[in-house]
Amino acid sequence: MRDLFYNIIRFFVRISAFISKEFFSVISQPRLIGVLVLGPFLILFIFGISYQNTYQNLRTTIVVPNEKDIEEYVKRFADQAIPNIEISMVTTEETQAISDLKNRKIDLVMVVPPNISENMKSNKTSVFKFYHQEIDPFEISYVDIITNRLTQQTNRDILITTVEQSKKIAQDYRAKIQDTPNVEEKLAELDNSTEALASIDPESANAPAVLWFLLQSLSTKEEISLTNNEENLTQNAETELKLIDSQLANFVEMDSKVLVEPFQHETLSLSEGQIEPVHFYIPSVLALLLQHIALSLAALSIVSERFVGTMEIMRASPANAFEILLGKYLSFLLFIGILTGLLIALLTFGLGIPMLGSWIDFTMVSVLIILVSLGFGFLISNLVQSDSQAVQFSMVFLLGSIFFSGFFLQLYQLRWPAKIISWILPATYGIKTLQDVMLRGIQPQMQLLLILAGMAVVLFLINWIRLNRLLIQR
Amino acid sequence: MIDSYKNINEPNWIIEANALTKNFNKQVAVEDLSVQIPQNAIFGFIGPSGSGKTTTVRLLLGIYPPSSGDVEVFGHKPHRFTQNDRRKIGYMPQLFILQDGLTVRQNLSFTASLYGLIRHRKKRIKETLNLVELTGHEKKRARDLSGGMQRRLSLAAALLHSPELIFLDEPTAGIDPVLRKKFWNHFHELKKQGHTLFITTQYVAEAAYCDYVGVMSDGRLIMVETPQNLKRIGMGGELIELIYENELRENQIEQIRNQNIIKQWHIQSLDHQRLKLIVDDAAEVLPLLLNWFQENEITVKEAQKLEPTFDDVFVQLIERHRKNA
Structure with missing residues (x-):
């Protein structure tokens, strides 16, 4: 019984040997700690103070056909402030504009097609052509959004102009209705008005707004002709004319912008706090950092013991593979835990990062990421043949994480085989769960935590078996 | 059992091989090694570099399992040692492989924990540091120590838990003669306290400090003997040197060479001024020799029995082994 008690005590003492050894080995390198804590903080800090949540202003040249009306209209259009568009020039020289684009003097060339009126008369849409020289997929998408917005703005401007013109016509009709002395003449005037409306040139007064007005007024007139076959025709017609006048008045009073764009949008986030752009990146950087530090420390740990020779001391000692591995896990967990605490303190007080969720959830997620990353690190350490190979593997892991963990590409943007890689990486789970905890203030998804825990256990078992084999040389 | 062990009453073997x-792929590192090592003795393991000394130590520690043959330490197969068996063993490897980023104290504290040392930890660390003369250097990082100090730290780590059986792989390599002597004094002190020491060395002269010496060459154990017997066997007898009064002439040299003064003699060197002979018993042969020289009118100025150095003995042994092989 006494022996059993001492054996249990010795078990913990041997584990403590590795906890203190690894811990003191790492903290004996103050520069390393400085780099690990201050490095990420300074990067995030500089990013935070230098990041501008603005988009590129596209320097744009508009090429117009050699048609006087169009050029004048475009010049008027170009004078107004268009978000993210800076009109450099309105010209008829397409070749020169394209040359300027190639020489990076401008960012965008918008070519206005010729014969717009003819196209409309023959029921055809005209197409604006936009040329750019972007290669970054994100910038290409941005240009696409901006050109779409520019086209919509052009369409909207034309619609507003049309509505304004329709209002003038409507006011003329109202004047005529009110000035004409008797009902018969008013009806005759209305007939003339309908014919006049039908003959409106689509070039000067465009269809949509006029169509709206016509539909309203003609449907009313139809009603009048159906009900007025009886003896009270005159009285009723007078009433209906007042109604038309009232509708015309409504139309004239309506804001043309509301008429053209009756809907706006408003986007609201359920997240409680104000998420700054730099805040969005902090959980991702933290997850990536936890993974990278844990993986690198563990990857170098056993391989250096193997090749420096310290493993020989362990082989001759009473410590077994389980104790060695457990000691190393606990030591690195403690060390990285302290680093994370320091980093979080710096981020909280230095950058004011939000922590909308619970610190317990944050701690649980961090511990699991560290454990799984340590597992991968020890696996690398057991397999490689030198320190430099271990470093290279760590870098490959980091590079893979940048592309596949959702750090800068969302997972839905990846096809399935790549998603398998994503879901092997601890950083993927880390980014998702830390974003939930820190920025959304919700509990991390339990299934993700269970998968992380499962991975940690499986990796520990594999590493235990591998280390056991390494301790007995053949 | 070797002849030297016949003097031991009821021997208690701590190591039996x-x-x-041990082969590494097709390379033989240790071949057909049979040895018994009694408890409470200093067993020296001497051999040239690459002769298989370190591999033997690793086989005895259970770091390597044997390719064939049997070995037992404390009555157990080393590669199946329990944690209790390992706690009774101390090991100082040939190279310094402690943590160079840790201080002297942290390294010893690590070793103490590794061996599950619970009681009197601080006291043991203090005593051991004192023993290896590292007191006052506790806070120095191992990487900042001199080569000799690093060896002493390794030795301290091996002795810290007061093990019954201590393997020291070339403990005196690279340290100055004064400290080397101190180490050996301490090894004898440890023996007095009941420890058994298995020490490998390339310094052949250190064989004199051992109770028993095993000579390794090319992976084979040539012999295990006491230092005295090792000299006798190594040289093939005792060494006598005669120095003449006058330089000998060629015909006198030839005369000596052709004479059969005693039954078994072996001329080691013969020139105009001196003669070196290896004989079975110097005390018996010397008067006969002097008589013969007098009869042949050769005046002998000096005649003495020489003590061969262990270096000479070792060279003889290795050369003889290689010739026979």
Whole structure:
């Protein structure tokens, strides 16, 4: 019984040997700690103070056909402030504009097609052509959004102009209705008005707004002709004319912008706090950092013991593979835990990062990421043949994480085989769960935590078996 | 059992190896090694570099399993040692492989924990540091120590938990003669306290400090003897040197060479001024020789029995072994 008690005590003492050894080995390198804590903080800090949540202003040249009306209209259009568009020039020289684009003097060339009126008369849409020289997929998408917005703005401007013109016509009709002395003449005037409306040139007064007005007024007139076959025709017609006048008045009073764009949008986030752009990146950087530090420390740990020779001391000692591995896990967990605490303190007080969720959830997620990353690190350490190979593997892991963990590409943007890689990486789970905890203030998804825990256990078992084999040389 | 062990009453073997062989792929590192090592003795293991000394130590520690043959330490197969068996063993490897980023104290504290040392930890660390003369250097990082100090730290780590059986792989390599002597004094002190020491060395002269010496060459154990017997066997007898009064002439040299003064003699060197002979018993042969020289009118100025150095003995042994092989 006494022996059993001492054996249990010795078990913990041997584990403590590795906890203190690894811990003191790492903290004996103050520069390393400085780099690990201050490095990420300074990067995030500089990013935070230098990041501008603005988009590129596209320097744009508009090429117009050699048609006087169009050029004048475009010049008027170009004078107004268009978000993210800076009109450099309105010209008829397409070749020169394209040359300027190639020489990076401008960012965008918008070519206005010729014969717009003819196209409309023959029921055809005209197409604006936009040329750019972007290669970054994100910038290409941005240009696409901006050109779409520019086209919509052009369409909207034309619609507003049309509505304004329709209002003038409507006011003329109202004047005529009110000035004409008797009902018969008013009806005759209305007939003339309908014919006049039908003959409106689509070039000067465009269809949509006029169509709206016509539909309203003609449907009313139809009603009048159906009900007025009886003896009270005159009285009723007078009433209906007042109604038309009232509708015309409504139309004239309506804001043309509301008429053209009756809907706006408003986007609201359920997240409680104000998420700054730099805040969005902090959980991702933290997850990536936890993974990278844990993986690198563990990857170098056993391989250096193997090749420096310290493993020989362990082989001759009473410590077994389980104790060695457990000691190393606990030591690195403690060390990285302290680093994370320091980093979080710096981020909280230095950058004011939000922590909308619970610190317990944050701690649980961090511990699991560290454990799984340590597992991968020890696996690398057991397999490689030198320190430099271990470093290279760590870098490959980091590079893979940048592309596949959702750090800068969302997972839905990846096809399935790549998603398998994503879901092997601890950083993927880390980014998702830390974003939930820190920025959304919700509990991390339990299934993700269970998968992380499962991975940690499986990796520990594999590493235990591998280390056991390494301790007995053949 | 070797002749030297006949003097031991009821020997208690702490190590027993029989036909122990270790191959690495097709390379033989240790071949057919059979040895018994009694408790409470200093067993020296001497051999040139690459002769298989370190591999033997690793086989005895259970770091390597044997390719064939049997070995038992404390009555157990080393590669199946329990944690209790390992706690009774101390090991100082040939190279300094402690943590160079840790201080002297942290390294010893690590070793103490590694061996599950619970009681009197601080006291043991203090005593051991004192023993290896590292007191006052506790806070120095191992990487900042001199080569000799690093060896002493390794030795301290091996002795810290007061093990019954201590393997020291070339403990005196690279340290100055004064400290080397101190180490050996301490090894004898440890023996007095009941420890058994298995020490490998390339310094052949250190064989004199051992109770028993095993000579290794090319992976084979040539012999295990006491230092005195090792000299006798190594040289093939005792060494006598005669220095003449006058330089000998060629015909006198030839005369000596052709004479059969005694039954077994072996001329080691013969020139105009001196003669070196290896004989079975110097005390018996010397008067006969002097008589013969007098009869042949050769005046002998000096005649003495020489003590061969262990270096000479070792060279003789290795050369003879290689010739026979």
